Amino acid sequence: MGRILALGKSGSPAQQIALQGGKTRAFCYHLTHMSFTCRTESSAPAVPTEAALTLRPNSLDPLALPAGADGRRWHRLPAEGLYSGEHLWLREPADADLRQALKRIRNGRYRRPFALDSVRSRRLHFSLRYVQSEMLMDYPDALTLSYTRQMMGFLPLLPDPRELMIVGLGGGSLTKFCYRHLPQTRITTVEINPEVLAFGSLFQLPAEDARHRIVLADAADHLSQVTTGLDVVLLDGCDAQGTARRFCSPEFFRELRGKLRHEGIAVINLIGVASRASRLLEDLRSAFDDQVLVLNAQANDNRLVFASRWPWSLRDWTDAEARAVALSRACRLDFQPLLQQLRRAQVQAQA
Secondary structure, three states: OOEEEEEEOOOOHHHOEEEEOOEEEEOOOOEOOOOOOOOOOOEOOOOOOOHHHOOOOOOOOOOOOOOOOOOEEEEEEEOOOOOOOOEEEEEEEOOOOHHHHHHHHHOOOOOOOEEEEOOOEEEEEOEOOEOOEEEEOOOOOOOOEHHHHHHHHHOOOOOOOOEEEEEOOOOOHHHHHHHHHOOOOEEEEEEOOHHHHHHHOOOOOOOOEOOEEEEEOOHHHHHHHOOOOEEEEEEEOEEOOEEOHHHOOHHHHHHHHHHEEEEEEEEEEEEOOHHHHHHHHHHHHHHOOOOEEEEEOOOOOEEEEEEEOOOHHHOOHHHHHHHHHHHHHHHOOOHHHHHHHHHHHHHHHHO
């Protein structure tokens, strides 16, 4: 029992899908189907031309939603010039030049988040090149990106956290999944980018209540202020080079370990060039007294590290297997192969 902390920042490469060469490929993790119907596009249109962004009279038809404290409001635009058959969501002032905003999106100079709707999904973007987060319209709290499902692999081993802290909101995938499936857990979501917070309503984030709140803060600073023990830390903080440098020091890893309870688990996404990731892995092993399990993620230069204060060999893997079966039925997520991956890594670590 305790708390869970997930470290990450908006724009994380681990949450990005690159659209290159007319095909969709995972920038960090391949997008795979869930156990229910999920559509993924196998190809993407070419970068739109200037002519494609020409607006027809009355074609924007913005959807009027209340303006925020910053004076910006929601605009929903037909997005034929960006992705055929989709709608584009922007937050801009009521009198904004939306034609210029569309041009900046096309040439990669738009500096705010935006969302694109397809028939079955809504995707959060920081540019057309990358998908930051994806939500299925029929299953808004499902985990569609494979790495998020892998990070939840701790749950059969540690199924009853009291408090869950997620840093790095994105489209709120982890927040929504945990809010639905961990009803006894108090959830704190920490996000560094206020622009991302504004998109919560589009991605059906649960309203703040007695067991859920959202905090605008830097992840590393927030961790240093945590005064009670954590059950789980999910660290997915990346920049353009890989794992964010704020999370790449031996001192940070030692502090991370110190925030965990006796049976606490930290799940860290190591991403970047192999030599840098290898050095970080050695620092993690040193900080966690070699109680580290490594899973290869479904893309190059990515590894998920499960680090524990308590020896992995002392955990009850038999009970965890039974819990994985029950969790799979309850959560619509197949926990059994996730636990098997961890078990194999534990056996290899002991060999």
